Amino acid sequence: MxxxxxxxxxxxxxxxxxxxxxxxxxxxxxxxxxxxxxxxxxxxxxxxxxxxxxxxxxxxxxxxxxxxxxxxxxxxxxxxxxxxxxxxxxxxxxxxxxxxxxxxxxxxxxxxxxxxxxxxxxxxxxxxxxxxxxxxxxxxxxxxxxxxxxxxxxxxxxxxxxxxxxxxxxxxxxxxxxxxxxxxxxxxxxxxxxxxxxxxxxxxxxxxxxxxxxxxxxxxVWAVVPESVIVGPDPAVSLQSGTATRIWGWAWGDEPIASAEVSVDGGSRWHAASVGPRQDRSWQQFEYFWTPTRGQHVLKCRCTNVQGEIQPLTPARNTVHDITVTVVDA
Structure with missing residues (x-):
């Protein structure tokens, strides 16, 4: 140089x-x-x-x-x-x-x-x-x-x-x-x-x-498209059946996030999560409360921005995030 x-x-x-x-x-x-x-x-x-x-x-x-x-x-x-x-x-x-x-x-x-x-x-x-x-x-x-x-x-x-x-x-x-x-x-x-x-x-x-x-x-590859991740629960820690569990994480993108959804059955059904505000271009917190039953469950999250763009299920850098959690008897 x-x-x-x-x-x-x-x-x-x-x-x-x-x-x-x-x-x-x-x-x-x-x-x-x-x-x-x-x-x-x-x-x-x-x-x-x-x-x-x-x-x-x-x-x-x-x-x-x-x-x-x-x-x-x-x-x-x-x-x-x-x-x-x-x-x-x-x-x-x-x-x-x-x-x-x-x-x-x-x-x-x-x-x-x-x-x-x-x-x-x-x-x-x-x-x-x-x-x-x-x-x-x-x-x-x-x-x-x-x-x-x-x-x-x-x-x-x-x-x-x-x-x-x-x-x-x-x-x-x-x-x-x-x-x-x-x-x-x-x-x-x-x-x-x-x-x-x-x-x-x-x-x-x-x-x-x-x-x-x-x-x-x-x-x-310029503006960030809508994306979200589940931060909690941590799949390395077993959950207890019958106990209210907070599913939460972060959602973000160049455009503000308007809504977020969570699935607790691998994507068959989706439930609306609450979405917090953003500061400048910060990420936004989402959360959903769920009472699990015994066994393994696939949790997924997805979000949609104010322009109507949604996280895809198909392969992409922002494809829907999922984790598998284990629920045991309390």
């Missing part, structure tokens, strides 16, 4: 997450140790004194900002779920890597305004500084893109903090992009450059990977 102050601390694809999976996600705001960590090419450590962000392309004033410049700009906090899109090599396989955290940083639009983004610009390309191998590709830039309307949205941040603490190197610090409501692949860690352009970014992470097939063609 041509930049100074960069060091790969771990090479290759990596994933870390809570041992109990979604059943560890018991808090409204996810503790950082329970928030997944995933990277394509490895983890990067950057000397904050040598980090800088370049903004160019279709702008009136190409600029270079140091960390102190970013820190001196007006900042805001924003609560949002944060979800991994899963493997681009198996896009229909649900991974359930998610959490709900508070980010703090400078709105991306403030930097774009500072550079004087041209009216011809329709996309903003954002690139990370990491390097390495992924899926047979060597040292391809991890470059993503945002339509200009999303890049200029108030909630899209050049984040400096998570849950009130400075971003660690593994979280993408000292500065990373955060795109609330969109899958985590769009929230570029270790950001180093921003380019305003009149077309989509041409790299493999926007062309070869992270595009879903639809009946009318392909679409980018």
């Amino acid at each position: 041509t930049r100074q102050g960069l060091r790969m601390t771990m090479e290759g694809f990596s994933y870390r997450g809570p041992n109990r999976g979604v059943h560890a996600l018991e808090k409204w705001r996810t503790d950082e140790e329970d928030l997944f960590l995933v990277t394509h090419m490895g983890f990067l450590e950057i000397d904050p004194e040598q980090w800088y962000l370049e903004i160019g392309g279709l702008v009136d004033r190409p600029i270079r900002l140091r960390l102190a410049d970013i820190q001196a700009m007006p900042q805001r906090e924003y609560m949002s779920f944060h979800e991994c899109a899963g493997s681009p090599l198996a896009p229909q396989e649900p991974k359930r890597r998610v959490g709900n955290v508070v980010w703090k940083g400078v709105p991306l639009k403030e930097v774009l305004v500072l550079a004087g983004i041209a009216k011809e610009a329709t996309y903003v390309w954002t690139s990370g500084l990491e390097w390495g191998e992924y899926a047979g590709l060597q040292n391809e830039i991890f470059q993503k893109d945002l339509p200009i309307h999303k890049a200029m949205a108030d909630e899209v941040l050049l984040a400096l903090e998570i849950n009130g603490k400075p971003l660690s190197p593994d979280r993408g610090g000292p500065v990373r992009l955060v795109v609330p409501g969109w899958y985590g692949t769009n929230s570029v860690k270790w950001i180093g450059s921003i380019i305003a352009a009149d077309c989509r970014a041409p790299g493999p992470y926007t062309t070869r990977f992270y595009n879903d097939t639809t009946p009318t063609g392909t679409k980018p």
Whole structure:
């Protein structure tokens, strides 16, 4: 790499997450140790004194900002779920890597305004500084893109903090992009450059990977579709028959969740669950009370957003979540 102050601390694809999976996600705001960590090419450590962000392309004033410049700009906090899109090599396989955290940083639009983004610009390309191998590709830039309307949205941040603490190197610090409501692949860690352009970014992470097939063609993996998970009960713990049991979990998506349902018989019948409010783009809690009988039961949950989109039963990254619980005599 041509930049100074960069060091790969771990090479290759990596994933870390809570041992109990979604059943560890018991808090409204996810503790950082329970928030997944995933990277394509490895983890990067950057000397904050040598980090800088370049903004160019279709702008009136190409600029270079140091960390102190970013820190001196007006900042805001924003609560949002944060979800991994899963493997681009198996896009229909649900991974359930998610959490709900508070980010703090400078709105991306403030930097774009500072550079004087041209009216011809329709996309903003954002690139990370990491390097390495992924899926047979060597040292391809991890470059993503945002339509200009999303890049200029108030909630899209050049984040400096998570849950009130400075971003660690593994979280993408000292500065990373955060795109609330969109899958985590769009929230570029270790950001180093921003380019305003009149077309989509041409790299493999926007062309070869992270595009879903639809009946009318392909679409980018951008906005998060409705999804929900059962946090409790934990299937590792037996339930008692005849005892009222709370089935609860989290539901989320780019659009607010309007309703949630629970099935206690493997999907034959569905029951309306209560759904709590959301803050900014946080997840929303749902719950349903059930008095079980002895034996094994398959519990499922699904949710629907305000646009009428519902979690599918067919294979998809947001397919309906289910667990099997065992009920014993009290």
